[in-house]
Every structure is written in structure tokens, then in C-alpha cells.
Amino acid sequence: MSEKIKIGFYALTSCYGCQLQFAMMDEILQLLDKADIECWFMVERNSDEDKEVDIAFIEGSVSTQEEVELVRKIRENSKIVIAVGSCAIHGGVQSWDKDKGLSELWKTVYGDAHVKFEPKMAEPLEKYIKVDYKLYGCPPEKKDFLYALGALLVGSWPEDIDYPVCVECRIRGNPCILIEKGEPCLGPVTVAGCDARCPAFNVACIGCRGAVGYDVAWFDALALEFKKKGLTKEEILERMKIFNAHNPKLEEMVNKVFEEGE
Amino acid sequence: MYIPITVDHIARVEGKGGVEIVVGDEGVKEVKLNIIEGPRFFEAITIGKKLEEALAVYPRICSFCSAAHKLTALEAAEKAVGFTPRPEIQDLRDLLYIGDMIESHALHLYLLVLPDYLGYSNPLAMVDKYKKEIEYAMALKNIGSKIMDYLGSRAIHQENAILGGFGKLPTKAQFEEMKRELKEALPLAEYTVELFSKLEQYEEVNDDEIVHMAVKPRNDVYGIYGDYIKVSDGFEFPVEEYKKHIVEKVVEHSFAKHSFYKGKPFMVGALSRIVNNADLLYGKAKELYNQYKDLFRYNNCFANNFAQALELVYFVERAIDIIEEALAKWPIKERDEVEIRDGFGVSITEAPRGLVVYALEVKDGRVSYADIITPTAMNLAIMERHVRMMAEKHWQDDPERLKLLAEMTTRAYDPCISCSVHVVRI
Numbered sequence: 082m083s084e085k086i087k088i089g090f091y092a093l094t095s096c097y098g099c100q101l102q103f104a105m106m107d108e109i110l111q112l113l114d115k116a117d118i119e120c121w122f123m124v125e126r127n128s129d130e131d132k133e134v135d136i137a138f139i140e141g142s143v144s145t146q147e148e149v150e151l152v153r154k155i156r157e158n159s160k161i162v163i164a165v166g167s168c169a170i171h172g173g174v175q176s177w178d179k180d181k182g183l184s185e186l187w188k189t190v191y192g193d194a195h196v197k198f199e200p201k202m203a204e205p206l207e208k209y210i211k212v213d214y215k216l217y218g219c220p221p222e223k224k225d226f227l228y229a230l231g232a233l234l235v236g237s238w239p240e241d242i243d244y245p246v247c248v249e250c251r252i253r254g255n256p257c258i259l260i261e262k263g264e265p266c267l268g269p270v271t272v273a274g275c276d277a278r279c280p281a282f283n284v285a286c287i288g289c290r291g292a293v294g295y296d297v298a299w300f301d302a303l304a305l306e307f308k309k310k311g312l313t314k315e316e317i318l319e320r321m322k323i324f325n326a327h328n329p330k331l332e333e334m335v336n337k338v339f340e341e342g343e
Numbered sequence: 344m345y346i347p348i349t350v351d352h353i354a355r356v357e358g359k360g361g362v363e364i365v366v367g368d369e370g371v372k373e374v375k376l377n378i379i380e381g382p383r384f385f386e387a388i389t390i391g392k393k394l395e396e397a398l399a400v401y402p403r404i405c406s407f408c409s410a411a412h413k414l415t416a417l418e419a420a421e422k423a424v425g426f427t428p429r430p431e432i433q434d435l436r437d438l439l440y441i442g443d444m445i446e447s448h449a450l451h452l453y454l455l456v457l458p459d460y461l462g463y464s465n466p467l468a469m470v471d472k473y474k475k476e477i478e479y480a481m482a483l484k485n486i487g488s489k490i491m492d493y494l495g496s497r498a499i500h501q502e503n504a505i506l507g508g509f510g511k512l513p514t515k516a517q518f519e520e521m522k523r524e525l526k527e528a529l530p531l532a533e534y535t536v537e538l539f540s541k542l543e544q545y546e547e548v549n550d551d552e553i554v555h556m557a558v559k560p561r562n563d564v565y566g567i568y569g570d571y572i573k574v575s576d577g578f579e580f581p582v583e584e585y586k587k588h589i590v591e592k593v594v595e596h597s598f599a600k601h602s603f604y605k606g607k608p609f610m611v612g613a614l615s616r617i618v619n620n621a622d623l624l625y626g627k628a629k630e631l632y633n634q635y636k637d638l639f640r641y642n643n644c645f646a647n648n649f650a651q652a653l654e655l656v657y658f659v660e661r662a663i664d665i666i667e668e669a670l671a672k673w674p675i676k677e678r679d680e681v682e683i684r685d686g687f688g689v690s691i692t693e694a695p696r697g698l699v700v701y702a703l704e705v706k707d708g709r710v711s712y713a714d715i716i717t718p719t720a721m722n723l724a725i726m727e728r729h730v731r732m733m734a735e736k737h738w739q740d741d742p743e744r745l746k747l748l749a750e751m752t753t754r755a756y757d758p759c760i761s762c763s764v765h766v767v768r769i
Contacts, residue, residue: 094381096761097357098406098499105450105488105498107481113467124454126354126464126750144381174400175383177392189387194593200382219403220499282496282503283510287399289500316393323396 086234089120089134091155093141093148094203095173097123098220099166100140106223115234133158136233138216142168142175142203149201149209156210163229164212167219167324168203171291174219175203176326205327214239217272219289219324225274242274245293246286250277258285265307265320270298288324292331300334314339345372348742353750355455355465357407358760362730362749363596366738374731376723376753378597380761386713394420394683397710399502401701404715405761406499407450410443410491411694412701413504418568419701421506422688426681431672432508433568438665439494439504440567440692441658445528446487446498447695448613448651448658451757452535453480456648459751460542476538479531483655486521486528490662493517508678515673522666525659529627532655536631539652540638548729548736548752550642554604555615556589556721558582558693565616565623566661567693573619574604575641582691585700589716599760601724602716608724611697612756613650614639628657644729644755651695651757683708694718696757719758726756 090100100123103109118125119132130151137159143149156162164170172179178186183202206212216225232239246268250257258280259266267288268280279286292298300321307317317335325331345367353360359380365373385404389397401416402409414436421428428436453476454466463469470477488498493513495501503510513521554576558569571579572588580588591600602609617632618641624632631653632639639653640646669675687704697718704712733752737745 092359094383096403096406096409098403098409101357101406101450102499104454105446105484107485110467110470110477113470118465118467121465122352122354122359123357124355124465124467126458128352128354142381144383147379148381173383174403175385175388177400178384178388181387186384186387187382189390190382190384196595196597198379198381203381203383220406278496279502279510281511284496284502284505287396287502319392320396323400 085117086115086136087117087119087132087134088136088138089118089132089155089159090123090138091120091130091140091151092122093139093152093169094144094175095141095166095168097140099216102220102223103138103226106226108227112230130154131158135159136161136163138163138165139169139206140165142173143206143209144175144201144203146199146201152206152210161213161233162210163214163216164206165216166221167217167289167291169206170215170217171324172203172205172327174323177323179203179326215241217274217290222275241294242272243293243295243297244273245269246271246273246275246277246280246290249273249275250280253277253281255280258283259306263310265310265312267303267321269303270300288321292325292328296330298330300331301338304335304338308338348745350746350750353753355458356754356758356760357405358758360753360758360760362746362753364730364734364745364749366734366745371731371734371738374727374734375596376727376730378599378723378760386715389710389713391709391711393709394705395506397713398506401715402500404717405759407447407759408443408694408696408699409500410439410495411692411699413495413501414440415690415692415694415699415701416703417504417506418690418692419688419703420705421681422690423686423703423705424681424684425686426507428508429679431669431675434665434668435494435509435512435675436504437567438490438662439501441662441665442487442490442494444487444658444695445655445662446484446491448655449480449483449487451695452539452648452651453477455757456754459747459754479534483528483531483535486524489524490521493521505678506683507681510677512675512677515670518666518670522663525663525666529656529659532659533627533631535652535655536635539649540635542648546645546733546748546751547643548645548732550644550729550732552607553642553725554607554609555618555641556604556609556611556698557616557619558691558698560620560623563623565620565657569691572691572698574609575615575618583689585689585691585702585716589700589721591716591720597723599720599723601727602721603724608728609721610644610725611718611721612647613654614641614644614647615697616693617650617653624657626660628653628660631656644725644752647755647757687712696759697721717759719756719760722756722758726753726758
């Protein structure tokens with residue numbers, strides 16, 4: 082690419098961790114020769130959300146009516162839209178209790194108070210716009226950013242990872258938290274790419290990279306395993322919903338395990 | 344005629360907020376900090392959930408201080424179930440917390456604050472002329488991140504801090520590596536103090552009525568944990584009584600509430616820690632404190648930047664000490680079993696930007712009550728007052744300059760807007 086690539090980093094409702102991860106990469110200094118930053122409020126005072134860009138990185142869930150309009154505008158102004166992180170891709174942890182409904186959650190926290198913005202239940206970007214690529218994670222790994230940007234800068238296209246965290250756990254030689262320790266590890270259904278970060282610390286995976294795509298996330302097989310270990314359907318759903326609350330397959334597959342067993 | 348001067352989206356801060364100043368022929372009419380992030384209902388979504396899962400979710404309130412959220416929530420949870428970690432585990436939690444302090448302060452000072460003083464709109468544009476400063480920023484940030492990687496599993500949203508201790512501790516070689524890099528980072532931290540000692544001559548907001556709140560450090564160790572809160576007017580109260588002394592009120596232009604002590608705004612953060620606890624500093628940090636005593640102006644929020652610079656030196660030295668103590672006690676058992684009983688616990692710690700409150704009640708292994716107050720929520724009222732004071736001083740200046748000065752005033756507080764809005768309970 083002879084001309085500089087134009088990039089924008091936009092935030093919806095989130096913890097700002099995805100852009101922090103991006104901003105904190107030493108490699109970002111090398112990117113500067115190849116890119117113009119048109120919008121990135123976390124680092125640039127002269128940011129403009131209305132400018133056209135080649136690549137738009139968007140983090141955060143759509144959680145206000147203003148954000149619905151913002152993502153539509155970004156989509157119109159961008160050649161490639163990349164959803165960054167669990168909030169943008171899956172609605173984020175703020176979707177964990179979405180079944181309660183917005184009004185009940187609002188009442189618990191805000192009471193009868195009124196604010197001048199219109200709140201919404203946290204939703205993934207894809208509910209409103211077409212997303213071209215996804216960087217999974219809460220937050221994504223630095224190498225996820227490097228791989229995607231590297232591929233795009235040479236005019237290629239990054240590929241999705243289609244295998245679960247378990248694969249990386251086996252490669253690292255970690256003991257299996259699910260089978261050997263009996264803890265509710267979500268590694269078997271979660272997109273790999275983190276190098277089995279948490280299991281390597283003896284901590285069960287909570288699924289922050291979301292379910293493996295291409296409909297190969299076997300929620301039912303894992304739910305059956307959890308059920309054998311004595312977890313109730315509610316406990317299984319609660320754990321899987323921390324990061325998968327918007328997954329359309331989840332309830333159907335977990336329900337199946339409990340219906341068949343009864 | 345009154346003219347509104349608006350910054351829709353304050354740049355180079357964490358989260359989405361704006362400033363609105365209305366100026367007329369006779370001066371400043373109105374000043375508002377608008378907090379415009381969407382709600383995330385953290386307290387509501389974790390109520391009724393398993394304690395361990397809630398503890399994995401709380402840090403996601405904010406990325407800039409995820410370790411602070413994780414460790415404060417953990418302490419509140421352990422108090423609730425009646426568990427006290429072993430001293431060596433507590434020391435290593437301090438070390439993890441310090442990793443967050445170092446990274447957050449380095450990021451704030453060099454990448455968010457410094458561009459204003461040097462006349463840049465973003466830190467990346469400074470690379471050509473201020474290569475050394477950017478390199479120092481990255482090196483300091485990297486050692487903070489490494490501590491969080493090794494002890495917390497990663498720099499953002501650490502999972503390796505769990506009830507009873509850690510899932511796995513770093514190896515002896517990793518501790519040695521951290522110690523070596525911290526020693527290399529110490530001169531960079533000292534340079535940061537020199538650098539900001541010059542910049543602090545820049546702007547003033549002189550608020551003689553200001554009150555500072557910070558923890559009274561446990562075991563007289565300057566820093567993060569404490570069982571009492573110390574106020575600069577001489578008053579002290581146990582953390583369990585926070586609701587009596589930190590009173591929150593609703594303001595209509597913000598998703599986040601404002602906080603008051605004895606009916607007035609108060610300040611928390613690095614400057615408040617120095618004002619209340621400077622006598623506990625030691626080593627190089629103490630020397631530098633004595634050398635620059637006059638620059639820690641308790642009544643000027645801009646001195647918060649300088650206080651963060653001094654804390655970089657303190658926390659780097661403190662981290663080295665903790666590692667040396669840990670190596671002397673080697674090997675350390677990573678975790679004790681915790682029996683999850685019913686109970687209620689309050690923890691208030693010093694996050695990079697000031698006091699953070701977690702009050703958790705546990706019933707049948709699940710969270711049955713959660714109250715969280717973040718530093719930025721506490722600082723909002725006084726931030727707004729100081730933006731007003733700045734505007735009153737400069738209302739006749741060029742609007743673009745007034746905008747910059749108003750933004751700089753908010754940036755001096757190192758606000759974490761996501762933090763403040765996502766946990767408001769009205």
C-alpha cells in the first residue's frame with residue numbers, strides 16, 4: 082500500500098480495555114509510519130467521528146440509542162469494520178443478566194431516576210451493522226491485533242480461529258481443570274488464541290473469547306459433563322452466559338441435555 | 344449573551360465524558376461535567392450470582408484499574424466469608440496492585456497529560472522530538488504490565504487472583520527478572536519526577552477549602568490497604584462506616600452520582616495520599632519529597648500529576664522490597680482453602696486514582712448485596728468545582744484555550760469515566 086492507511090478506534094459502552102491493550106503495544110510506534118489516525122479519543126485530542134477511514138476498530142456494546150446511530154455512521158464511513166473484544170462481539174459481561182430485562186436492571190441500580198440519554202440492553206454490533214472481522218477476547222491478545230493488522234496491511238485477509246482453548250491447553254501440557262480437578266472450565270467451547278492463559282494459572286476458563294464459531298461449540302456435550310459433576314441447569318447457564326448470553330444456540334443445547342436426562 | 348463552550352468528548356481520558364461551560368458578558372454562568380457512557384449495571388448483574396463468578400466480572404468495570412477492582416472485591420469477599428490471607432500472600436497482592444499503579448501512572452503522566460504541556464494533540468506525535476520520554480513511558484508501562492502478567496495472568500482483567508490466594512505463583516526466576524527490571528526502571532521513575540517538577544509551574548487552581556481523603560495505611564506501610572480512612576481535616580473513620588461520611592447525591596446531567604463529605608466535595612488520589620501520608624514515605628521517594636516539598640500544593644489539583652510522578656518512584660522501590668522479602672521466604676504456598684460462609688464485608692483500597700469501595704454480602708455462596716463506589720465518582724463534584732474555578736479565571740480567553748484548560752483540569756484527576764458511570768446506584 083503506497084498511501085497511508087486511515088484508521089479509527091471508536092468506543093461504545095465498555096471498560097476501554099481493548100483500546101488500552103492496543104495503545105499499550107510497543108509495536109504501535111511502527112504502525113505510525115503506515116497509518117493516519119483519524120479518530121481515537123483515548124489518545125488524540127483532534128479526533129473526529131465523522132471522518133472516512135479504511136479500518137474502523139469498534140469496542141464496546143451498543144447500550145444507548147446514541148450508540149446505535151454512532152455505529153451506523155461509522156459503518157457508512159468505513160471500508161472495513163472490526164469488532165474488537167467481547168462487548169462488541171458478544172455484548173460483553175453487561176449482558177450476563179439480560180433475561181432480567183432492562184427495566185428491572187435499571188430499577189435496581191438507578192431507581193426512578195431519569196437521565197437525558199436513552200439506555201438500551203447491551204447488544205453486540207452485529208445486531209445493527211455488518212461486521213467484517215472480529216478480534217475475540219476480554220481483552221483480545223496483542224498478537225490478535227498484530228495478526229489482523231499485518232494481514233490487512235499486506236492486502237490479505239486474517240482468518241478466524243476454529244478450534245477451542247483445550248487445544249492450546251494440551252499443547253502447553255497443562256493438567257485438565259475440567260477432568261482432573263472437576264472445575265467448570267469453559268475451555269472446550271471457547272475460541273482459542275489466548276494460549277490457554279487462565280488454565281495455565283490453574284484457573285478455570287470463563288469463556289471470555291466466546292464460543293467457537295461454525296456451529297462447532299458443543300454446549301450440549303459440555304453441559305452433559307457439567308451435569309455429571311452435579312451442576313444444575315441454572316448453574317451451567319449462568320456460567321456459560323457470562324460471555325455468551327446472546328448466543329442463539331446456548332439455551333436450546335443446554336435445555337436438550339436436561340430434557341433428555343429426565 | 345451567554346455562549347456555551349462545549350467539549351463533547353474529553354480526549355485522553357478513560358471513558359466518555361464532556362465539559363459544558365456557559366460564558367456571558369459578566370463571567371461564567373454554568374459548568375457541567377456530562378458523563379455520557381451507557382449503563383452496565385454491574386451491581387445488579389452480579390447480585391444472585393456465585394461469588395467466584397462475580398469476582399471474575401467486577402474487574403471488567405474498568406481496564407485502567409482492573410487489578411484495583413479485582414483486589415478490592417477479593418478483600419471485601421474474604422472479609423465477608425471470614426477469611427484472612429497469610430501475610431506473604433497479602434504482600435504479593437500488594438505487588439500485583441503496585442503493577443497496576445506503575446502502569447496506570449506511567450500511562451497517565453506520559454501519554455495522557457504530557458502532550459498538553461508540550462503542545463501536542465496526541466502522545467504518538469511526540470515521538471520524533473521526545474523519543475526518550477516515549478521510551479521511558481513504554482519501559483515503565485512494561486514493567487507494570489509484566490508484574491500484572493506474572494502475578495495476575497495478564498495486564499488487563501487478571502484472573503490469577505482468587506479467593507485464598509493465587510492460582511499459581513511466578514517462578515523464582517520470574518521474581519528475579521521482575522526485580523532486575525524494576526531496578527532498571529528506578530532511574531526512569533526519578534526522571535519522571537524531574538520532568539514534572541518543571542511542568543508543575545504551569546497552571547493553578549487554588550482551592551483553599553479542599554479536603555483530601557485517603558486510607559490510613561495498614562501497618563504504617565504507605566500505599567494501598569487500610570482499615571481506616573483519614574481525612575485531611577484530622578477526622579478518621581473505620582472503612583465499615585463509609586456510608587456515613589461519603590454521601591452520594593444525584594445530579595441530573597450525569598449517569599454518575601456526586602460524592603460529598605460533611606456536605607462538601609472532597610478529593611481522592613495520589614495528591615490526597617501524599618497530603619495525608621507523606622510521613623510514611625521512605626528511601627528515594629522520601630528524598631525527592633523533601634527536595635520538592637513546595638510543589639505538592641495541597642490546594643491545586645494539578646499537583647496530582649506531580650504526586651503520581653513521586654509515587655512512581657515509591658512504588659518501584661516498594662515492589663523491589665516486596666520481591667526481596669518474597670525471595671527470602673521462598674517457597675511460598677500459593678493458596679489456602681476458603682470456606683464460603685455467609686457474611687458481609689467492606690474493603691476500601693487506594694486505586695491509582697484514589698479510594699475505591701466494595702461492600703459485598705454473601706449468602707449461600709452467592710452475592711446478595713453489592714455496593715461499589717469508584718474514585719472518579721468521588722472526585723466528580725470537586726472536578727466540576729475546579730473546572731469552574733479554571734473557567735472563572737480564564738473566561739475572557741480564547742474559547743479554544745479555555746477548552747484546553749478545562750480538559751487539562753479534568754485530566755489532572757486522571758478520571759476513569761467508565762468506572763464512575765457503571766457502578767452508580769441512585
